Every structure is written in structure tokens, then in C-alpha cells.
Amino acid sequence: MSDFSAYALRNSKERGARTSSGYGMLALAAVLLAGTIWIGFQIGTWPDWMAAVGIGIGSIAVLFVAAGFYLLQPNQAAAILLFGDYQGSDRNTGLRWAWPWLTKQKISVRIHNITSERLKVNDLRGNPIEIASNVVWRVADTAMALFDVDDYKEFVNIQIESAVRAIGSRYPYDEFEDDKITLRGNADIVSDEIKAELQDRVALAGVSIEECRLTHLAYASEIAQAMLRRQQAEAVVAARAKLVEGAVGMVEMALEQLSEKQVVELDDERRAAMVSNLMVVLCSERDTQPVVNSGSLYQ
Incomplete structure (x- = not known):
């Protein structure tokens, strides 16, 4: 038999306990107490041994009933044990009663x-x-x-x-x-x-x-700074990639419009220079300082 199977045989399972409401037993205890007091007032009219027996029996009965009371609050349960043997659990709230020889072990079922x-x-x-x-x-x-x-x-x-x-x-x-x-x-x-x-x-x-x-x-603190720098580097790379993507689109659009409107005709070398200048201007993190060419386009 495996260890788990052996454990499963010993596994407990909750079940309802045979208990009753304490309010009926409270009324019974009150009646027994009143009867015991009444017998006490009969001393002198009853034989002494009869009065003593009545008071003794009444007192024992009151103590017997009183020993079975217990209280359960909302979201509270009580496991009922008979000499260590589990008899069930009581989840009913309020005043409860069980046989006095039963042990009541309370447990919270709250969150x-x-x-x-x-x-x-x-x-x-x-x-x-x-x-x-x-x-x-x-x-x-x-x-x-x-x-x-x-x-x-x-x-x-x-x-x-x-x-x-x-x-x-x-x-x-x-x-x-x-x-x-x-x-x-x-x-x-x-x-x-x-x-x-x-x-x-x-x-x-x-x-x-x-x-x-x-x-x-x-x-963890020992690598937090290194990982922070790594995250910052990833953010910078992502931002640069977005910036370059936008700059390439703007340069392409500018060259296409210049060509369509025939503003200026550029050979491949000047076209490459213009692309380089535009990329520098668009991708630079600082304000650029333009240089005005007072000569011809090729000087």
C-alpha cells in the first residue's frame, strides 16, 4: 500500500453533529432550578431525608443541564468529541446544547x-x-x-x-x-x-x-541597478528605432515631392548628401545650426 493510500484511510471528513438548540434546555434548567428552590422551602413540612434527596437530585440535574451549554458565533463551528473520537461538527449559531460528556472544540471558519x-x-x-x-x-x-x-x-x-x-x-x-x-x-x-x-x-x-x-x-537589490540600466537601454533603443522610422518616411516624402514638383534636380551624389543632412536634422537630439551656402549648389 502506498504512503498516500495509507494516509487516505486516516483522512478525516466533516459531518454534522447530533446537537440541539440550547433554548429548550435553558427552559428545562429554569424549571429544574425553580423545583429545587421550591423543595428547599418545604424543609420542615417534608421529612428531612426526603427534602435533602429532592434538593440533591434537583441540584445535580441543574448542573448536568448547565454543563452541556455552549455558544457559537456567526462563522464559527464546534467539533464534537466523545473521549477523543470525532462525532461531528456543529455550525449552528447561538446557544447550543450537547451531552456534558462530549468535548466541544471550537474553530473559526471566517475569512x-x-x-x-x-x-x-x-x-x-x-x-x-x-x-x-x-x-x-x-x-x-x-x-x-x-x-x-x-x-x-x-x-x-x-x-x-x-x-x-x-x-x-x-x-x-x-x-x-x-x-x-x-x-x-x-x-x-x-x-x-x-x-x-x-x-x-x-x-x-x-x-x-x-x-x-x-x-x-x-x-533583488544586488542586481536592481544593472537591470534598471538594461531596461533604460532597451527603452532608448526602442525610441531610436521609432525616431529613425519616422525620419526615413519624412525624407522619402520630401524627395518625392521635390521630384514631382520639379523644384530642383539632384544627381545621385547630391541626393545622398541631402538625405544625410535631413537624417541628421531629424534624428538629432539637439537643435541643429543650418549653414547657408552662398555659392552654387555644387560648391
């Missing part, structure tokens, strides 16, 4: 919100990055959360770190060579993958992951 610490992870290309995620989760199965893991909150915290590390190392931080998915460019996809990865990991604890979103993503 929990955790922001992981900033983890240093190597991305797909080996670059160290810092990544953190915010996770919204809740307990879906109280029996699994209480009895299948030692501390379900600590278990979730550890699995969040493991899932973030696993997904953070699966993709590159930024697009270098036509990467389809990157951590910076596809944050929603990465967050959904972290959620799916985390849900698989915490399913053993009966926990449901409601939402997962990246809260921090950056290069």
Missing part, C-alpha cells in the same frame, strides 16, 4: 487574510528577485483542519511560502527573448497559478483558497 513576507527567489533565468503575495483563505472542512494537521494556520503559512517560491521560479521576471509569460507582464496569470498551486497544497488541511494576488515584485 483569513495573510500577506507573505518578501521572499528572495531565483526566476527562470536565475536572476534573484523579491516576491510577496496576499492570500485570502478560510477553513472549509473543520475535521480535516483540526485532526489531519497539527496546526492548520502554521501549515497554511508554510505552504504559502512554498507555493510562491515554486511559481516565482517557473517564469522569468521580464521579457527578454519573446517569453510568452513573465512575472511582471502577466501578474494575473501568475497569481492564478499561485492560487491553484496553493489550493493543491492546503487541500489536506481542509482549507479553501479564496483569492491570491501579488503584492510585491522587484529585482
Whole structure:
């Protein structure tokens, strides 16, 4: 038998507990208390042994009923145990009652919100990055959360770190060579993958992951400056390419209009010189200073 199969045989599963509303038992306790007090007033008219027995039985009955009360707030559950054996979970709110020999172990099923610490992870290309995620989760199965893991909150915290590390190392931080998915460019996809990865990991604890979103993503400090210069260089190259593309179009348009309107006839050498001058003027980052030719075109 495999390890997983052996674990599956021990796996807990939430089921409803046999409990009742506490308000009816509260009325019964009030009646028993009133009867015990009434018996106390009969001392002197009843035989002493009979009054003592009545008071004793009434007191024990009141204490017995009172020992079974417990309260459940909204989004709170109680696991009912009989000498350590799981009997079921009660999710009904308000005043509840169960047999006094049953143990009631309360657990919150409210929404929990955790922001992981900033983890240093190597991305797909080996670059160290810092990544953190915010996770919204809740307990879906109280029996699994209480009895299948030692501390379900600590278990979730550890699995969040493991899932973030696993997904953070699966993709590159930024697009270098036509990467389809990157951590910076596809944050929603990465967050959904972290959620799916985390849900698989915490399913053993009966926990449901409601939402997962990246809260921090950056290069590690030791390479941040180098990567910033690389990004700046890429931006400069992209801007230059756009500028050259526009300048070539403008030069082409200028030569075509000069030729169509027969403003001036240029041979190949002067045409090349004019193209060079126009490209310098259009692509220069500084204002150009024109030189006026007072002689002929070929001087």
C-alpha cells in the first residue's frame, strides 16, 4: 500500500453533529432550578431525608443541564468529541446544547487574510528577485483542519511560502527573448497559478483558497541597478528605432515631392548628401545650426 493510500484511510471528513438548540434546555434548567428552590422551602413540612434527596437530585440535574451549554458565533463551528473520537461538527449559531460528556472544540471558519513576507527567489533565468503575495483563505472542512494537521494556520503559512517560491521560479521576471509569460507582464496569470498551486497544497488541511494576488515584485537589490540600466537601454533603443522610422518616411516624402514638383534636380551624389543632412536634422537630439551656402549648389 502506498504512503498516500495509507494516509487516505486516516483522512478525516466533516459531518454534522447530533446537537440541539440550547433554548429548550435553558427552559428545562429554569424549571429544574425553580423545583429545587421550591423543595428547599418545604424543609420542615417534608421529612428531612426526603427534602435533602429532592434538593440533591434537583441540584445535580441543574448542573448536568448547565454543563452541556455552549455558544457559537456567526462563522464559527464546534467539533464534537466523545473521549477523543470525532462525532461531528456543529455550525449552528447561538446557544447550543450537547451531552456534558462530549468535548466541544471550537474553530473559526471566517475569512483569513495573510500577506507573505518578501521572499528572495531565483526566476527562470536565475536572476534573484523579491516576491510577496496576499492570500485570502478560510477553513472549509473543520475535521480535516483540526485532526489531519497539527496546526492548520502554521501549515497554511508554510505552504504559502512554498507555493510562491515554486511559481516565482517557473517564469522569468521580464521579457527578454519573446517569453510568452513573465512575472511582471502577466501578474494575473501568475497569481492564478499561485492560487491553484496553493489550493493543491492546503487541500489536506481542509482549507479553501479564496483569492491570491501579488503584492510585491522587484529585482533583488544586488542586481536592481544593472537591470534598471538594461531596461533604460532597451527603452532608448526602442525610441531610436521609432525616431529613425519616422525620419526615413519624412525624407522619402520630401524627395518625392521635390521630384514631382520639379523644384530642383539632384544627381545621385547630391541626393545622398541631402538625405544625410535631413537624417541628421531629424534624428538629432539637439537643435541643429543650418549653414547657408552662398555659392552654387555644387560648391
